[in-house]
Amino acid sequence: MAVLAETRRVTKRFGTFTAVDAVDLAVASGEVVGLLGSNGAGKTTLIRLLLGLLRPAGGDALLFGALPSMSTRRRVGYVPQTLGLYDDMTVLENWSFTAAAFGSARPVLPESIRDSKDELVGRLPLGLQRRVAFALAFSHEPELLVLDEPTSGVGPLSRARLWQDIRESTEHGTGVLVTTHNMEEAEQCDRLVVMVDGRVAADGAVADVIGSATVVQVTCDDWRKAFAALEEEGLIVQVQSDALRVPGSPGQVEEILARHSLPATVATVPANLEEAFVSVVTKGTHR
Amino acid sequence: MTWGLELASVRFGTRTALDRVTLVAAPATVSIVVGGDGAGKSTLLRALVGLVGLSSGASRRPPKSEIGYIPATAGLYVDLTVEENLAFSGGAYDVTGQEYAHRSSELLERIGLADARDRLGGQLSGGMQRKLAVAMALLHRPALLVLDEPTTGVDPVSRSELWRLISAAAATGTAVLATTTYVSEAHRASTVTLLDQGRSIATGAPSEIVGAVPGKLGVVRSAAQPRGPSWRRGTTWRLWSPSGVLPEGTEPVRPDFEDAVIIACLADERGG
Numbered sequence: 319m320a321v322l323a324e325t326r327r328v329t330k331r332f333g334t335f336t337a338v339d340a341v342d343l344a345v346a347s348g349e350v351v352g353l354l355g356s357n358g359a360g361k362t363t364l365i366r367l368l369l370g371l372l373r374p375a376g377g378d379a380l381l382f383g384a385l386p387s388m389s390t391r392r393r394v395g396y397v398p399q400t401l402g403l404y405d406d407m408t409v410l411e412n413w414s415f416t417a418a419a420f421g422s423a424r425p426v427l428p429e430s431i432r433d434s435k436d437e438l439v440g441r442l443p444l445g446l447q448r449r450v451a452f453a454l455a456f457s458h459e460p461e462l463l464v465l466d467e468p469t470s471g472v473g474p475l476s477r478a479r480l481w482q483d484i485r486e487s488t489e490h491g492t493g494v495l496v497t498t499h500n501m502e503e504a505e506q507c508d509r510l511v512v513m514v515d516g517r518v519a520a521d522g523a524v525a526d527v528i529g530s531a532t533v534v535q536v537t538c539d540d541w542r543k544a545f546a547a548l549e550e551e552g553l554i555v556q557v558q559s560d561a562l563r564v565p566g567s568p569g570q571v572e573e574i575l576a577r578h579s580l581p582a583t584v585a586t587v588p589a590n591l592e593e594a595f596v597s598v599v600t601k602g603t604h605r
Numbered sequence: 606m607t608w609g610l611e612l613a614s615v616r617f618g619t620r621t622a623l624d625r626v627t628l629v630a631a632p633a634t635v636s637i638v639v640g641g642d643g644a645g646k647s648t649l650l651r652a653l654v655g656l657v658g659l660s661s662g663a664s665r666r667p668p669k670s671e672i673g674y675i676p677a678t679a680g681l682y683v684d685l686t687v688e689e690n691l692a693f694s695g696g697a698y699d700v701t702g703q704e705y706a707h708r709s710s711e712l713l714e715r716i717g718l719a720d721a722r723d724r725l726g727g728q729l730s731g732g733m734q735r736k737l738a739v740a741m742a743l744l745h746r747p748a749l750l751v752l753d754e755p756t757t758g759v760d761p762v763s764r765s766e767l768w769r770l771i772s773a774a775a776a777t778g779t780a781v782l783a784t785t786t787y788v789s790e791a792h793r794a795s796t797v798t799l800l801d802q803g804r805s806i807a808t809g810a811p812s813e814i815v816g817a818v819p820g821k822l823g824v825v826r827s828a829a830q831p832r833g834p835s836w837r838r839g840t841t842w843r844l845w846s847p848s849g850v851l852p853e854g855t856e857p858v859r860p861d862f863e864d865a866v867i868i869a870c871l872a873d874e875r876g877g
Contacts, residue, residue, distance in 0.1 A: 356760040357730060444642035471757070473641025473801060474788050474863075475870035478836040485837045489828050499760050501789045502863060506839055542633055542776040549773065556765060557635065557772040559795050559811050592761050592789065599762050 319346035321383075322462045322493040323368050328377035330363050337363040339516040340377060345462065345493040350484065352507030353497045356599055360516040361497045365464060368495075369394065382461070392420060395460035399467045401451040405440030409450050412439055413457065420458040428453045430483070445476030452483050463487060463494045469503060481506050501592045512598050520598045524591055531589035531597055534571045536562040538582035547578040556593075563587075565597060606667070607631045608653070608749050608780055613662035615648050615803075622648040624803040625662065629796065630749060630782040635775050637791050638784045639866065640800035646784040647677060649800065650751050653782065667749050670698060673742030673779075677753040680738025683727030687718050690726050690741055698745035705744075712740040715770060732763025739770050743779075750774055752783040756790065768793055788866050799869055807869040815865045819872070820847040822864055823855035831855075834871045838864075845871065 323345045330338040338360045345351045355361045366372040367379040370386025381390040396402075404412055409431055427435055431450050434442060439450060448469065455463060468484070469477040484494055484506075498504055510527050512520040520527050537560065538544050544562055548555045551574050556563045564571055568584050575582050589597065608630045615623040623645050630636050630653075640646050651657040653664055654674045666672060681690050691712070695705040713719040716736040718729075726734060735755055742750060752771070756764045772793075775781050783794075791797045792811055799807040799814070807814050825831045825842040831852070835844045844855055845868050851857060860868065 354761075356762050357732065467758075471642040471786055473644060473786070473870070474639070474799075474866045475801075475874070476641055478867055482830075482837050485840070499758070499764070500787055501761070502787065506837070508840070542778075545772065545776045549769075554765075554769065555772070556768060556793070557775070558792050592765070595761050596765050 319348055321346050322381070323495065324378075324380045324383075325364065325368060326378045326380075328364070328367055328374045328379050330360075330367055330372060331375045336516050338367065338374075341513070341516070341518055343368075343511055343518070345495050347461070347491045347493050348488050349509060350488055350494040350496060350507045352504045352510045353495060353513065354499075354504055354510055354595060355513035359513040359599075361513055362466075363516075364513070365466075365495070365497070369396070369464070392458070393460055394462045394464060395455035395458065396464045397448075397451050397455045397466065397468060399470060401447060403439045403447060403451055403454070406438060408436050408438055409442075410435040412450065412454060416454045416457055422458040428456075445472045445480075448472055448476070448480060449483070452480060456483070456487060461492060463492055465494065465496045467498055467500070468496060469500065477502070501590070501595070504591060504595075512595060514599050519601075527598070528589055528591055528594040531594040532586045533589045533593050534564045534566055534568045535585050535587045536564065536571060536575070536582050538562075538575070538580055540580065543578065544575060544580050544582060547574055547580060563593065565589075565593070606665075606748070608665050608667065608782075610649070610653055611663045611665070613649075613652055613664060614660045615645075615652050615657055616660040622803050623652060626798075626800070626803070626805045628653075628782075628798050628805065628808070630780040631796075632748070632780045633775055633778045634795045635771065635781045635783065635793060636796040636798070637794035638782070638798045638800050639786070639788060639791050640784070641786055643802075644800045645803035646800055647753055648803070650674070650753050650782065650784060654749075654751050667747075670745070671748040673745070673747035673750040675738045675742050675752050675755065677757070677784075681726045681734055681741060683725065685726055686723050687713070687726065687729070687737060688722040690737060691744060694741040694744045700745050708744055708746075712743060715773070716740050716766075730763075732759045732767070735759055736763070736767055736770060739767060743770075743774050746777070747779060750779050750781045752781070754784050754786065756785060756787070764790075788863050791866075792862060799866060801870060801873060804873075806873040807866070811862050814869070815860055815862055818860045818865050818868050820845060820849045821851050822846075822858055822860045822868070823851040824858050825855055834868075834875075836867055843867075847872070847875075 321344050325341055325343045327340040353361050431453050469480050545555050553564050568586050572584050610628045612625045638646050691709045798805050823844045825844050831844045835842050
């Protein structure tokens with residue numbers, strides 16, 4: 319698979335603050351790469367370096383094997399979280415404007431948004447606005463798509479349909495870079511890159527990022543007492559519908575519950591992606 | 606006492622924003638409403654706390670002084686310091702003197718802002734702002750805590766900290782009702798309501814919603830979309846057969862909660 323976008327030990331500083339610190343990232347044709355990280359971890363700066371909107375202090379950022387430029391950026395489709403649509407223009411006007419800006423002649427609106435072509439974008443429900451933004455980003459047949467929180471705010475079914483559009487594009491060879499805080503979305507990606515404090519703290523498929531991470535799962539009759547007892551001892555407890563989940567050792571959890579005379583079933587279970595992510599971020603913080 | 610809505614409808618002119626929704630928020634539990642933008646989540650919460658009148662049906666809620674409510678867009682004053690925000694909330698709910706000093710210190714410690722009392726609300730990160738807003742809504746130990754999308758746009762680490770704060774409130778007996786657009790967050794609730802176009806299209810414990818999936822679900826590993834109700838999960842397709850008959854070559858799979866939610870939406874779309 320051809321590498322479409324690549325950073326090699328790319329670094330960016332703002333004054334004395336190192337926002338991106340020697341990061342290697344590659345997005346190949348036909349794959350979906352998810353970029354995860356807390357706010358301020360450096361995700362947006364990394365994307366701006368890739369698009370040539372910022373100059374690196376060290377290392378390289380390459381688009382299609384060359385330094386980012388107007389001509390390489392033309393081969394990229396970008397959907398920002400705010401969508402970048404003109405609310406007071408119709409769907410068709412937005413479409414024509416984008417086609418003109420990219421110099422592409424594609425008069426036919428995709429079927430998914432054709433019924434709304436004469437509606438003002440600002441009056442459409444958010445799910446449909448997102449489909450319009452996607453259609454626009456796809457309209458010049460970009461080889462690389464960069465999507466920032468692509469399904470933020472949309473319902474479950476609209477989200478599934480937007481991912482259908484994304485996957486359809488990868489089957490035609492497009493490479494996709496997605497930033498997201500949403501774990502369902504992260505699980506749709508072929509590969510994840512987790513950034514902590516400007517560095518890559520973990521990468522690989524979802525299963526690689528979760529790795530062998532586990533949590534202790536507690537089920538008991540009175541979750542309230544168990545929650546209070548474990549929190550009092552300084553453990554970080556998360557409530558899942560009918561159980562408590564705690565990072566740490568089962569022995570310690572059992573000992574605390576026994577001391578409070580709370581009968582419970584304690585088991586070690588695989589962590590989910592969110593739990594693994596929180597663990598990576600907590601361990602990886604070095605600033 | 607259990608709070609909630611019973612066959613509650615809200616109409617704005619000719620538009621029905623909420624359509625005969627029944628929902629329970631019981632003490633010491635977390636209930637979550639899942640839906641996209643425009644599904645009616647905010648209207649539902651506003652109807653429950655009494656900020657919008659019902660066209661029909663009933664709302665059971667404690668007196669205003671026992672409700673904590675955070676709207677989706679605000680919940681704190683950006684021009685006030687952390688301490689001033691809490692003190693304002695204390696004044697509004699009549700939590701003063703020793704009680705205020707004790708409670709505000711406890712909450713600030715819990716949300717990690719004990720050393721940031723003098724910072725302006727507007728200088729806090731998005732996640733911190735949400736935590737402060739939840740702390741403000743919890744100051745008076747409300748019987749009912751109502752949170753409109755408390756974690757939207759919040760990163761996963763702050764999100765898990767927020768949920769700890771919310772769970773701690775439920776552990777002390779508060780009835781919590783929160784909305785979200787993230788299906789993965791619904792697992793944190795004992796009861797989930799799936800809202801679409803103002804209607805409740807599925808409700809129950811997450812395991813009950815999964816258990817109620819009609820028909821059969823299969824995995825299809827092909828590039829082309831299979832015939833019938835189907836959607837993408839990573840590189841594969843999920844194919845749902847309402848009648849329970851999957852085409853040959855389809856690998857049957859047990860639905861998880863995410864599948865169950867999508868099937869509920871598809872079933873509703875077909876029915877509607």
